[in-house]
Amino acid sequence: MSSSFTPDKQTRSILAGIDTEYGFTIEGRDVTNQADDSMAFVRHSPDEGLLMWDYQSENPRRDMRGFQVNHLTFDAQDAEFDGGRSRPPAAEERSDRALPNGARFYNDHGHPEYATPESWSLADLVAHEQLGDQVVLNAARALSQKLNREVQVYKNNTDFHGASWGTHESYLTPRKHEFNDLARAIIPMLIARQVLTGAGKVGSESKGPVKFQITQRADFFVEPMNVETLSRRPVFNTRDEPHADSSKWRRLHVISGDSNMHPGCTRRKVGLVKLALILLDQDRVPQWEIPDPVTSFQLVSRDAVGEGRVELEARSWTTPRQILESYCDAADHAEIADPEILELLSETRTLLEARHSNPDNFWPHVDWAAKLWLLNQFADSEGQWEQSAMQALDLQYHLLDREDGLYYGLSSAGLLCGNDVHPSAHGLPPNGSRAVARAAFIQNFPEQIETLSWGQIRLKSGESITLDPSLWYEQGLLDVESIEELTRRLSQ
Amino acid sequence: MIYADRKQAPMPSEPQRKLGDDGGPSKPDIERPTAPNELLKRMKNIDPDQAKKYRQRSGQ
Numbered sequence: 001m002s003s004s005f006t007p008d009k010q011t012r013s014i015l016a017g018i019d020t021e022y023g024f025t026i027e028g029r030d031v032t033n034q035a036d037d038s039m040a041f042v043r044h045s046p047d048e049g050l051l052m053w054d055y056q057s058e059n060p061r062r063d064m065r066g067f068q069v070n071h072l073t074f075d076a077q078d079a080e081f082d083g084g085r086s087r088p089p090a091a092e093e094r095s096d097r098a099l100p101n102g103a104r105f106y107n108d109h110g111h112p113e114y115a116t117p118e119s120w121s122l123a124d125l126v127a128h129e130q131l132g133d134q135v136v137l138n139a140a141r142a143l144s145q146k147l148n149r150e151v152q153v154y155k156n157n158t159d160f161h162g163a164s165w166g167t168h169e170s171y172l173t174p175r176k177h178e179f180n181d182l183a184r185a186i187i188p189m190l191i192a193r194q195v196l197t198g199a200g201k202v203g204s205e206s207k208g209p210v211k212f213q214i215t216q217r218a219d220f221f222v223e224p225m226n227v228e229t230l231s232r233r234p235v236f237n238t239r240d241e242p243h244a245d246s247s248k249w250r251r252l253h254v255i256s257g258d259s260n261m262h263p264g265c266t267r268r269k270v271g272l273v274k275l276a277l278i279l280l281d282q283d284r285v286p287q288w289e290i291p292d293p294v295t296s297f298q299l300v301s302r303d304a305v306g307e308g309r310v311e312l313e314a315r316s317w318t319t320p321r322q323i324l325e326s327y328c329d330a331a332d333h334a335e336i337a338d339p340e341i342l343e344l345l346s347e348t349r350t351l352l353e354a355r356h357s358n359p360d361n362f363w364p365h366v367d368w369a370a371k372l373w374l375l376n377q378f379a380d381s382e383g384q385w386e387q388s389a390m391q392a393l394d395l396q397y398h399l400l401d402r403e404d405g406l407y408y409g410l411s412s413a414g415l416l417c418g419n420d421v422h423p424s425a426h427g428l429p430p431n432g433s434r435a436v437a438r439a440a441f442i443q444n445f446p447e448q449i450e451t452l453s454w455g456q457i458r459l460k461s462g463e464s465i466t467l468d469p470s471l472w473y474e475q476g477l478l479d480v481e482s483i484e485e486l487t488r489r490l491s492q
Numbered sequence: 493m494i495y496a497d498r499k500q501a502p503m504p505s506e507p508q509r510k511l512g513d514d515g516g517p518s519k520p521d522i523e524r525p526t527a528p529n530e531l532l533k534r535m536k537n538i539d540p541d542q543a544k545k546y547r548q549r550s551g552q
Contacts, residue, residue: 021551031547075550110549160543165551229552255552360525377527378535391543393535409531 009472012120013338015172019115021165023154034110042095045139049097054451062240063227073231102435117435123422124430156398157216164220167259171252185280188288192323197269199258200368202394218301224293243454261407264418271344286326364417436473
């Protein structure tokens with residue numbers, strides 16, 4: 001599976017994953033039914049999977065800054081929708097599926113959610129993220145058939161009425177890094193990368209009207225950093241839930257990215273954060289002091305025409321391009337073995353140069369720019385840009401339907417670039433990650449599993465296997481024929 | 493520690509642009525390629541009110 005363009009045991013850099021919440025509609029149903037409908041949606045999944053997940057080790061209330069909040073804030077509008085609704089037990093509500101590729105499919109806060117298996121390589125991660133679209137579509141079709149109603153799935157992050165849901169990235173990060181150093185390495189990157197990774201949005205849901213902006217999520221960030229995800233969302237999320245030995249590891253939990261239709265954007269989105277983490281590890285992070293990350297994030301998002309503006313200390317400012325180039329320049333002095341990151345550096349510089357000097361070489365690579373290009377083409381043909389109709393087309397860009405979705409229309413017309421997907425996902429977990437071990441149990445010994453989580457598998461025999469995320473797991477584990485042998489190999 | 497070769501400009505007395513006061517994007521300065529007619533026709537048939545009807549719960 002690995003090639004000279006994907007990292008191997010020696011050149012791997014940072015383990016990463018993506019979890020995506022999907023929007024959906026069911027003919028004749030509305031948002032007040034969504035909590036129950038999402039549960040039914042996941043439960044109709046026809047894909048093979050174990051109906052279990054172990055939450056015992058999970059605690060989303062722990063904050064990286066060394067404390068724990070008493071509770072997480074919930075969305076007031078959702079609380080209104082839920083008035084009088086009796087909630088089923090948590091496990092029933094979640095309706096977890098542990099999938100044979102090491103992924104997880106479940107219901108989260110009224111959205112079907114697919115979490116990729118952990119991946120060392122960007123190519124594997126993108127392939128498994130795309131596989132998630134298919135898992136969700138399969139469930140939608142099964143539910144549609146059962147109800148005899150149309151079910152539509154949208155891979156986006158906003159309903160244009162003030163509700164947002166997430167696409168989160170997770171990065172395994174050593175605990176040795178000080179929190180402030182981690183935040184200073186990552187926040188400038190999160191603000192700047194959106195010019196190469198945003199999914200684009202017609203209009204705004206806060207802060208005054210705008211015709212088009214670069215990201216779906218910028219409207220929803222109100223604090224520079226905190227542990228919340230459902231309300232009062234931050235640019236930098238401080239959730240401290242490593243899904244691994246917490247004395248050694250953090251999990252950097254990035255919530256400010258968009259859902260991307262374009263696989264090249266997904267690859268770039270994760271690769272750029274990996275780059276920042278590699279530089280942090282080598283003490284080569286460019287130093288940017290951004291006093292107001294929320295406003296800077298929103299200013300960049302709202303400037304689809306210019307370079308964007310990031311305000312710095314002492315009444316000075318810079319641009320997303322200069323920030324991204326500073327990370328690339330710092331990488332020139334770092335030791336980087338991961339071939340995907342080296343490729344990313346070259347691509348980043350090329351796209352930054354092309355954005356204004358040669359837009360034809362930019363928009364086919366970037367979701368927001370491709371969407372804007374298409375909408376402008378339509379506006380030209382109609383003789384006007386009508387905002388609500390453009391929002392309808394924006395939504396259609398994210399429709400997961402190869403016949404009717406506008407992203408797929410651009411793709412099938414051959415107008416996009418860099419959207420090829422590594423074909424490794426089908427049936428195989430990501431090369432070398434601990435998902436290989438999880439998949440080996442799920443595929444070959446499902447009846448002997450009591451329960452499992454990201455970092456642990458508990459067997460009905462009473463044995464418990466802890467999966468160290470930093471190790472390299474050979475694909476040969478998938479071929480082991482006895483559970484005793486598999487357990488023995490993982491205990492070595 | 494490497495310090496980036498930052499290019500900073502002094503802040504003008506009045507910000508060049510405030511949130512929400514721009515006129516929005518203009519079309520990219522390009523003539524080609526163009527969207528296929530079939531795709532434009534498909535776009536014309538999309539319910540212009542579908543985003544107005546699209547309501548979701550907040551997630552994470």
